[in-house]
Amino acid sequence: MALKMLLPNGFKKIGWVLLIPSTIIGFIMMLSPNDDILDLHSTVFALYNDEILGQNKHTGFINTNITNTLVGVCFILGGIMVGFSKEKKEDEFIANLRLSSLMWAVWVNYILLLLSFLFIYGFGFFQVMIYNMFTVLIIFIGRFNFLLFKSKMTATYEK
Amino acid sequence: MKNDLKVQRAIFNITQEDLANKVSVSRQTIHAIESNKYIPSTTLAIKIAKVFGRGVEEIFILEESD
Structure with a gap:
């Protein structure tokens, strides 16, 4: 059945480790009036970069605040691992x-x-x-x- | 659909856990079947019937509403 699309049970714990902190941090960031609760800058590859008040929309490497990226990726990966891992007795x-x-x-x-x-x-x-x-x-x-x-x-x- | 599972288990003196292990499902599944909260697949129904040495229609009975 759809069992083929489920991850092994071991991924569940890893999922919770990613999901809980990213959810908490995400909530804090959403509710905070400041933009710079966590400010982690790095150079990343952007397929599409449409900066607000920016000049160019282009593909390439940019240096930007990747806090949202990290929180979002951790949440999605954590959520998928928690939700779609097999139970011990599936x-x-x-x-x-x-x-x-x-x-x-x-x-x-x-x-x-x-x-x-x-x-x-x-x-x-x-x-x-x-x-x-x-x-x-x-x-x-x-x-x-x-x-x-x-x-x-x-x-x-x-x- | 109603079923005879509880009676059969009592006759054979098997717990829900034992039956679950014999047919490779969780104990919650056997409990859900007995409480009519879940209708098992054909495969599982046949496996359960085999444990009690009966036919599937003797253990799982269609009701008017089905």
């Missing part, structure tokens, strides 16, 4: 829970996005767009782990 029921959690996450995410389109404007909407890059993974991971926990809890009452 079977069809767990796969079913995973699929239904994924559907649920997409539904909830797009309902929230629809409401945001309708009721949030200006700079607030720009922030919504940024949050929206990450919410599907977060909602999926939350829902999937909740369902796993619920099924483990109800199973312990029976022998």
Whole structure:
């Protein structure tokens, strides 16, 4: 089935190590009024660089603040490892829970996005767009782990 | 769909954990099947029936609503 698309169980721990700090730092950066909470500059290769108030849109090496890049990459890689690693005992029921959690996450995410389109404007909407890059993974991971926990809890009452 | 799993387990004196190990699934899966929260695949249903030496239709029974 879709088991072929799952990572080995060992990736889950690595995923949490990447996901939790990047989520916390990301939140702090989003909520902070200052732009330079963490200022890590480096030369990177840009396929497309369209600087705000900049002159050129070009491909090439640029020297820029890569804090957002690092936080975003760590979050995405961590989230994918946490969400799409096999459980210790991966079977069809767990796969079913995973699929239904994924559907649920997409539904909830797009309902929230629809409401945001309708009721949030200006700079607030720009922030919504940024949050929206990450919410599907977060909602999926939350829902999937909740369902796993619920099924483990109800199973312990029976022998 | 209803099933006879609990009765069969009692007859054979097998726990959910034992049955889960025999058919290579997690204990939560067996519990979910018994609580009618999950309908097993054909393969799993046949494996479970084989453990009890019965046919699949004797253990998993279609209801009117199905």
